[in-house]
Amino acid sequence: MKDRAETLLSGFMNQIAPRHPGEAEFLQAVEDVARDVLTIEKASSDFTASRVLERLSEADRIISFRITWRDDSGDVQINRGWRVQQTNLLGPYKGGVRWAPEVTTSVLKFLAFEQAFKNALTGMPLGAAKGGADFQPKGRSVAEIERFAAAFMAELSHHVGPELDVPAGDIGVGAQEIGLMSRAWMQQARRWGGAMTGKPTALAGSAMRAEATGYGLIYLTEAVLTEVGEALAGKRVAISGRGNVSRHAARKALTLGAKVITLSGRAGTWHAPDGFTHETLDQVLASTGDDVHSPSKDRQVEFHADTKPWRFAPDIALPCATQNELTLDDAQALVESGCCYLAEGANMPLTAEAGACFAKSGLVQVPGKAANAGGVAVSGLEMQQNAGFAAWNADKVDRKLRAIMCDIHDLLKRERTSCCTMTGAIDYRRAANVAGYRRLAQAMVAGGVL
Numbered sequence: 001m002k003d004r005a006e007t008l009l010s011g012f013m014n015q016i017a018p019r020h021p022g023e024a025e026f027l028q029a030v031e032d033v034a035r036d037v038l039t040i041e042k043a044s045s046d047f048t049a050s051r052v053l054e055r056l057s058e059a060d061r062i063i064s065f066r067i068t069w070r071d072d073s074g075d076v077q078i079n080r081g082w083r084v085q086q087t088n089l090l091g092p093y094k095g096g097v098r099w100a101p102e103v104t105t106s107v108l109k110f111l112a113f114e115q116a117f118k119n120a121l122t123g124m125p126l127g128a129a130k131g132g133a134d135f136q137p138k139g140r141s142v143a144e145i146e147r148f149a150a151a152f153m154a155e156l157s158h159h160v161g162p163e164l165d166v167p168a169g170d171i172g173v174g175a176q177e178i179g180l181m182s183r184a185w186m187q188q189a190r191r192w193g194g195a196m197t198g199k200p201t202a203l204a205g206s207a208m209r210a211e212a213t214g215y216g217l218i219y220l221t222e223a224v225l226t227e228v229g230e231a232l233a234g235k236r237v238a239i240s241g242r243g244n245v246s247r248h249a250a251r252k253a254l255t256l257g258a259k260v261i262t263l264s265g266r267a268g269t270w271h272a273p274d275g276f277t278h279e280t281l282d283q284v285l286a287s288t289g290d291d292v293h294s295p296s297k298d299r300q301v302e303f304h305a306d307t308k309p310w311r312f313a314p315d316i317a318l319p320c321a322t323q324n325e326l327t328l329d330d331a332q333a334l335v336e337s338g339c340c341y342l343a344e345g346a347n348m349p350l351t352a353e354a355g356a357c358f359a360k361s362g363l364v365q366v367p368g369k370a371a372n373a374g375g376v377a378v379s380g381l382e383m384q385q386n387a388g389f390a391a392w393n394a395d396k397v398d399r400k401l402r403a404i405m406c407d408i409h410d411l412l413k414r415e416r417t418s419c420c421t422m423t424g425a426i427d428y429r430r431a432a433n434v435a436g437y438r439r440l441a442q443a444m445v446a447g448g449v450l
Contacts, residue, residue: 004039005035005038005039008038008039008042009031009034009035009038012034012038012053012054013027013030013031013034015054016030016034016054016057019058020106020109022106023105023106023109023110024106025106025107025109025110025323025324025348026106026107026109026110026113028110028348028352029110029113029114029348030057030113031352032348032352032355032433033053033113033117033433033437034053036429036430036433036434036437037053037433037434037437038053040434040437040438041053041437041441044441046445047441047445050441050444050445050449052437052440052441052444052445053437055444056086056087056113056116056437056440056444057113059084059085059086059087059109059112060085060086060087060088061085062082062083062084062085062105062109063082063083063084063085063156063159064080064081064082064105065080065081065082065155065156066078066079066080066081066155067079067080067081067133067135067148067151067152067155068151069144069147069148069150069151070147071140071144071147072141072143072144077148079133079134079135079148080133080134081131081132081133081152081155081156082103082105082108082131082132082133083129083130083131083156083159083160083165083167084105084108084109084111084112084129084130084131085112085127085129085159085165086112086113086115086116086127086128086129086130087116087127087128087440088127089127089440089443089444089447090119090120090125090126090127090439090440090443091119091124091125091126091127092126092127092162092163092164092165092166093127093128093129093160093164093165093166094115094119094126094127094128094129094165094166094168094376094379094380095111095112095115095119095128095129095130095131095167095168095376096111096130096131096167096168096169096170096173096375097130097131097132097133097167097168097169097170097173097181098111098130098131098132098133098170098171098172098173099132099133099135099136099137099171099172099173099177100132100134100135100136100171100172101134101135101136102134103132103133103134104134107132107323108130108131108132109130110323110347110348111130111347112128112129112130113128114347114348114368114369115128115129115130115376116128116436116440117369117432117433117436117437117440118368118369118370118372118373118376118436119373119376120435120436120437120439120440121369121370121373121408121411121412121432121435121436121439122373122376122377122380122404122408123404123407123408123411124377124380124404126376126380127165129165129167130170131156131167132170133152135148135152135172136172137172137173137177138172145176145177145180146180149177149180149181149184150180150184152181153180153181153184153185153188154184154188156181157184157185157188157189160185160195160196161185161189161193161195162193162194162195162383162386162387166194166195166196166197166379166383167181167195167196167197168196168197168198168375168376168379169198171243171322174198174244175198175199175200175205175209175210176200178196178197178198178199178200178205179199179200179202179203179205181196182195182196182199182203183203193386194382194383194385194386194387197209197379197382197383198379198382199382201391204385204386204391205382206378206379206381206382206385206392206397207391207392207393207394207397208378208394208397208398208401209375209378209379209382210244210248211248211251211252212248212374212375212377212378212379212401213244213245213248213249213345213372213374213375214244214245214246214247214248214249214250214251214252214320214345214374215248215249215252215374215398215401215402216371216372216373216374216375216377216378216401216404216405217245217249217318217320217343217345217371217372217374218232218249218252218253218256219252219374219401219402219405219406220343220366220370220371220373220374220405220406220408220409221316221318221341221343221366221371222256223405223406223409224341224343224364224366224409224428225341227409227413227426228425231257232253232256232257232258232316233256233257233258234257234258234259235258235259235315235316236258236259236261236275236313236314236315236316237250237253237258237259237260237261237314237315237316237317237318238261238262238309238310238312238314238316238317238318238339239253239260239262239263239264239309239318239320239345240262240263240264240269240308240309240310240318240319240320240321240325240326240346240349241263241264241265241319241320241321241322241345241346242263242264242265242270242284242285243320243321245320245345245346245372245375246263246318246320246321246345247263247281247285249318249320249345250263250276250281251278251281254275254276254277254278254281258275258316259274259275260272260275260276260281261273261275261276261312261314262309262312262314263276263281263284263285263309264308264309264321267305267306268303268304268305268306268307269303269304269307269308269309269312270284270301270302270303270304271301271302271303271304271309271312272300272301272302273300273302274300276301280300280301283301284301308325308326308330310326310330310331310333310334310339311333311337312337313337313338313339314334314337314339315338315339315340315341316339316340316341316342316343317334317339317341317342317343318342318343318344318345319342319344319345319346319349319350320345320346320349321346321349322346322349323346323347323348323349324348324349324350324351325346325349326349326350326351326354327351327353327354328351328353328354328357330354331350331353331354331355331357331358331361332357334363335357335358335361335363339363340363340364341363341364341366342358342363342364342365342366343365343366343371344365344366344367344368344371344372345368345371345372346368346372347368347372348368349368350365355429359429362425364425364426364428365428365429366428366429366432367428367429367432367433369432369433369436370408370409370412370428370432373404373405373408374401374404374405377400377401377404377405378397378401381397381400381401411435412426412428412431412432412435413426413431414435415430415431415434415435416431
């Protein structure tokens with residue numbers, strides 16, 4: 001079976017790769033899914049005849065545009081913007097907008113492809129997309145960001161809407177930026193509508209949207225532990241990053257009794273040997289300037305320059321920073337230190353070599369398309385609230401979020417018969433790929449050749 005799977009994978013990637021030259025991130029994402037689902041596709045005459053995975057690997061369309069705007073000095077600035085509309089098989093296109101200098105079509109295509117499977121796992125009627133611009137918001141004034149948001153939406157507005165494509169935030173795009181773009185869309189469309197999610201609550205955004213990805217990550221991790229009779233309380237948890245996902249995952253993990261021992265940034269890692277308290281977590285999250293690198297001793301937090309979080313022997317690793325942040329050396333360090341669980345708060349945070357190391361080690365790995373689905377889940381709930389002219393309180397949204405994450409775990413558990421490790425444990429990584437593929441494939445077969 002393994003030889004057949006490898007033969008199928010090699011043939012498929014040899015067919016796909018020439019269509020996407022130089023797009024390493026995208027091809028890595030496709031290969032990760034193809035490795036797990038090609039045997040499923042070949043076992044179904046309907047899936048095979050529909051060429052499901054090959055069609056899913058090609059976006060419905062990729063929109064590219066120029067963004068021209070003036071900075072505070074009055075100088076004209078030019079950026080590039082994109083929207084990758086991957087598939088609307090299950091619902092309107094749905095996925096974030098990323099503003100960062102390193103944004104490329106390869107990165108956006110990988111994110112949109114991953115989004116298709118992630119959104120399918122939620123069970124909600126959501127298609128998949130991803131967008132962005134090579135714009136750096138850091139260091140820009142409020143007025144400059146407002147002008148850029150208006151210019152960005154002047155182009156994007158033709159392609160989005162509540163029942164067409166509903167963008168959300170991502171790296172460099174928070175509630176403030178979503179609010180600006182949402183209002184720009186409404187002015188251009190001359191109507192009110194939930195054309196974006198992640199809006200400020202004052203602009204009909206949902207409660208809990210900021211917390212959703214981090215909280216959802218912890219809820220699914222907790223479900224994985226419960227499945228094997230363990231608890232989150234008392235576990236040593238290493239978290240990378242210091243952004244939105246990281247901080248809310250750390251907060252929820254602390255609330256549930258875990259011992260969070262790390263956060264990290266570009267310059268290094270904050271390590272709390274005895275675990276962060278809510279107070280020391282607040283201090284690190286708020287630190288700026290010299291204070292970032294030299295926490296006072298009474299905080300019981302040490303800063304280790306040029307060091308990643310994975311050397312501090314956690315029970316659970318939660319990579320929450322960015323793609324391919326965790327390398328083979330990091331994976332080996334985690335395995336050798338006895339780490340038992342890893343759940344991905346970021347999208348594709350493991351290099352292919354790191355993933356292969358974990359697969360051989362027996363460490364339980366929960367992929368981002370399942371583990372970080374809390375963000376898009378609450379975005380879907382925001383769409384429901386906007387469509388129904390309703391506003392739910394935080395407790396109601398939090399209950400629905402937890403239920404969705406538990407439902408995702410149950411869906412992956414139902415793939416046990418085809419997705420088990422040699423020890424009989426659930427192979428969550430493969431289960432997520434297969435479960436998401438099945439839902440998309442069934443929709444594709446039902447929809448015919450369109």
